[in-house]
Amino acid sequence: MKYDKEKYKIWNWKNPVILHWIINPGLVINELIFGQTIPKVMLIEREGKKPFYQRSLIPCPHCGTMHSGLKWSMKNKTAFKNWFGYYCDNCKEIIPVQRNLTALIILTVTFPIWGWFRKILKQNWLDKQPDRYKNINLEIPEKKNSTKNWLKSGLFFGIFMFVSVVIIYPLIKGSEITSKSILIGIPLWLICGLVWGYTNKILMNKKGKENKDHNNV
Numbered sequence: 001m002k003y004d005k006e007k008y009k010i011w012n013w014k015n016p017v018i019l020h021w022i023i024n025p026g027l028v029i030n031e032l033i034f035g036q037t038i039p040k041v042m043l044i045e046r047e048g049k050k051p052f053y054q055r056s057l058i059p060c061p062h063c064g065t066m067h068s069g070l071k072w073s074m075k076n077k078t079a080f081k082n083w084f085g086y087y088c089d090n091c092k093e094i095i096p097v098q099r100n101l102t103a104l105i106i107l108t109v110t111f112p113i114w115g116w117f118r119k120i121l122k123q124n125w126l127d128k129q130p131d132r133y134k135n136i137n138l139e140i141p142e143k144k145n146s147t148k149n150w151l152k153s154g155l156f157f158g159i160f161m162f163v164s165v166v167i168i169y170p171l172i173k174g175s176e177i178t179s180k181s182i183l184i185g186i187p188l189w190l191i192c193g194l195v196w197g198y199t200n201k202i203l204m205n206k207k208g209k210e211n212k213d214h215n216n217v
């Protein structure tokens with residue numbers, strides 16, 4: 001699909017957010033266990049005073065619908081369980097998502113095991129989708145306590161990544177969890193979490209460019 005580059009900033013694998021999704025091995029947990037994912041293509045409206053999350057669109061390559069990025073959110077309970085991709089509630093097709101590299105490797109290696117059930121699993125998943133999109137709310141999330149919110153989400157992310165990378169990942173790999181890795185891991189993921197929370201806050205509230213022609217009228 002071709003998109004209007006004048007109107008939209010196009011996010012694909014070259015964008016740092018999506019690239020991070022591909023290369024960070026810790027995100028394998030988010031993707032395979034929680035079914036959290038990121039679309040292959042996102043469009044960001046260049047102009048407009050709306051904050052970032054209201055300018056981000058997820059296009060469906062099958063029917064051309066421009067879905068609001070807010071459709072898949074915690075609030076709508078659609079942020080997780082998207083193992084097969086983002087379900088398009090307009091044409092019932094699946095919007096392609098970007099796989100995490102580690103998840104892709106694990107899926108490829110274990111394909112002989114789960115491959116047998118792929119069709120059944122996918123059909124079961126598809127059957128459940130229409131219900132999940134019945135009461136989608138695209139209202140602006142509340143801005144109250146925004147400082148508390150970024151701190152909370154940053155800390156949560158830090159703790160989550162710490163547990164995933166320092167504890168669960170070595171357990172899966174069968175390697176040792178050392179006190180050194182814990183001592184380094186705590187401050188490291190605490191800082192990463194807070195940076196992540198704060199960057200998200202800035203990014204989410206960033207306004208688009210103002211339309212100059214419009215202002216001159």
Ligand SMILES: [Zn+2]
Nearest residue numbers: 060063088091
């Ligand atoms: Zn569609």
